[in-house]
Amino acid sequence: xxxxxxxxxxxxxxxxxxxxxxxxxxxxxxxxxxxxxxxxxxxxxxxxxxxxxxxxxxxxxxxxxxxxxxxxxxxxxxxxxxxxxxxxxxxxxxxxxxxxxxxxxxxxxxxxxxxxxxxxxxxxxxxxxxxxxxxxxxxxxxxxxxxxxxxxxxxxxxxxxxxxxxxxxxxxxxxxxxxxxxxxxxxxxxxxxxxxxxxxxxxxxxxxxxxxxxxxxxxxxxxxxxxxxxxxxxxxxxxxxxxxxxxxxxxxxxxxxxxxxxxxxxxxxxxxxxxxxxxxxxxxxxxxxxxxxxxxxxxxxxxxxxxxxxxxxxxxxxxxxxxx
Numbered sequence: 545x546x547x548x549x550x551x552x553x554x555x556x557x558x559x560x561x562x563x564x565x566x567x568x569x570x571x572x573x574x575x576x577x578x579x580x581x582x583x584x585x586x587x588x589x590x591x592x593x594x595x596x597x598x599x600x601x602x603x604x605x606x607x608x609x610x611x612x613x614x615x616x617x618x619x620x621x622x623x624x625x626x627x628x629x630x631x632x633x634x635x636x637x638x639x640x641x642x643x644x645x646x647x648x649x650x651x652x653x654x655x656x657x658x659x660x661x662x663x664x665x666x667x668x669x670x671x672x673x674x675x676x677x678x679x680x681x682x683x684x685x686x687x688x689x690x691x692x693x694x695x696x697x698x699x700x701x702x703x704x705x706x707x708x709x710x711x712x713x714x715x716x717x718x719x720x721x722x723x724x725x726x727x728x729x730x731x732x733x734x735x736x737x738x739x740x741x742x743x744x745x746x747x748x749x750x751x752x753x754x755x756x757x758x759x760x761x762x763x764x765x766x767x768x769x770x771x772x773x774x775x776x777x778x779x780x781x782x783x784x785x786x787x788x789x790x791x792x793x794x795x796x797x798x799x800x801x802x803x804x805x806x807x808x809x810x811x812x813x814x815x816x817x818x819x820x821x822x823x824x825x826x827x828x829x830x831x832x833x834x835x836x837x838x839x840x841x842x843x844x845x846x847x848x849x850x851x852x853x854x855x856x857x858x859x860x861x862x863x864x865x866x867x868x
Contacts, residue, residue: 545638548638549845551602554594557846557853560637560772565603568634568642570616575643577628580662581839582636582863583607584848586781592849604845605636609651609661617647618655623853627651629820631806636846639865646813649820654828662694662834662860665806668816668824669778672809674706675752677802678774682707684751687741687768689710689761690781691728692719694860697755697835698823700726711744713737713761715855722858738820749773749797750758759783778804781855836860841866 547569570576588604589723590596609629612622622628632647651660674680686703690696691712704727705709712728714720720731732740741750748755749770755761756779765775777785793799810816826832837859840848843866851857 546639547842548603548635549605549842551592551600551604553600554592557592557810557849558850559592560604560846562567562830562843562845565638567640570614570642572617573619573645573647574616575612575619575628575648576614576616576620577608577610577633577641577643577648578613579608579636579641580640580657581609582638582821582842582865583631583661583665584845584852584861584863585665586779586852598816603635603637605638605641605662606633607665607693608633609633609657610641610711611657611666613640616645618739621645622648624642627660627665628853629657629660630649631668632810637842637863639842643729647810647816649816649824650822652821652828655824656743657797658836658864659827659834661862662822662836663823664820666694667698667827667832667834668819669695669806670702670811671819671823672804673699673776673778674702676809677776678752680706680708680752683709685709685711685745687737687750687756687765688712688720688728689752689753689765690714691723691726691731692858693701693756693781694835695756695779697722697726697859698832700728701832702826703727703844705826711741712749719858726833734761736764737761738767741768745770751775755776756780757782760787766792766796766799769796769799773797774800774802776802776804836862838862 550563628648632642633641752774753765758780760782839862
């Protein structure tokens with residue numbers, strides 16, 4: 545047996561209840577991992593509410609780190625005691641998780657397991673956004689929304705490492721300090737941000753907007769772009785964007801609009817290893833600072849969701865099992 549968060553029906557954070565459940569057993573090609581820390585992500589609030597279709601009873605979570613306890617038949621390259629992380633686990637709001645061995649990410653020496661749990665989803669998201677969706681070159685200018693969020697803080701640092709000029713939006717003075725500390729060249733509030741972007745770029749607009757906010761920022765994001773600029777819509781923290789007339793892209797300057805997601809950028813073990821090793825390596829050598837804004841005991845998953853939905857958090861939010 546093990547402890548896990550179980551929601552028996554969709555609803556508010558209060559449906560996330562700690563319960564005793566059967567500990568899973570690894571099948572062929574799988575690893576059983578004792579969880580050290582679980583990463584909380586905004587999509588799980590939509591799943592909990594029933595906005596996204598998931599089966600109930602439901603244990604959320606895809607992202608975690610920990611130590612291998614059992615190795616399934618046919619697994620090569622991993623052994624009991626090895627440290628791994630993943631963004632593609634199963635029911636990780638728990639003390640143990642199953643992960644397919646080809647979706648496990650080796651945790652390098654020098655990286656603690658809490659940081660390893662904070663990086664897979666948001667770190668590899670930031671990696672594909674600037675290396676695959678829109679490949680950033682030195683001297684280009686990017687606008688990053690929610691610059692003090694988990695992805696935002698990582699994006700700012702990785703963009704600066706590539707030699708880009710970075711503008712970002714935040715909602716509070718505290719978050720502005722965090723974004724500046726990450727290296728942002730200009731920190732803006734959301735009010736009339738597109739006008740400020742145009743002023744800062746001499747009316748040229750930015751090369752790319754990385755927008756994880758969605759509905760509330762979409763129009764301003766389009767208005768912030770240079771001709772042939774890219775709007776990369778990778779999330780919807782403020783809600784989904786309404787249907788878009790493609791003619792708007794023409795009128796805006798032959799703009800590009802894309803809606804990528806992480807799973808399409810982790811298509812094989814080689815791609816996973818490329819992205820995770822670069823992100824983990826940057827954290828180990830100190831060139832990438834990872835902010836863990838809050839940790840909650842596993843039993844307080846409901847409070848963690850309340851904090852996340854209330855935008856009371858910065859950086860990454862983690863759940864920590866009491867039995868680690």
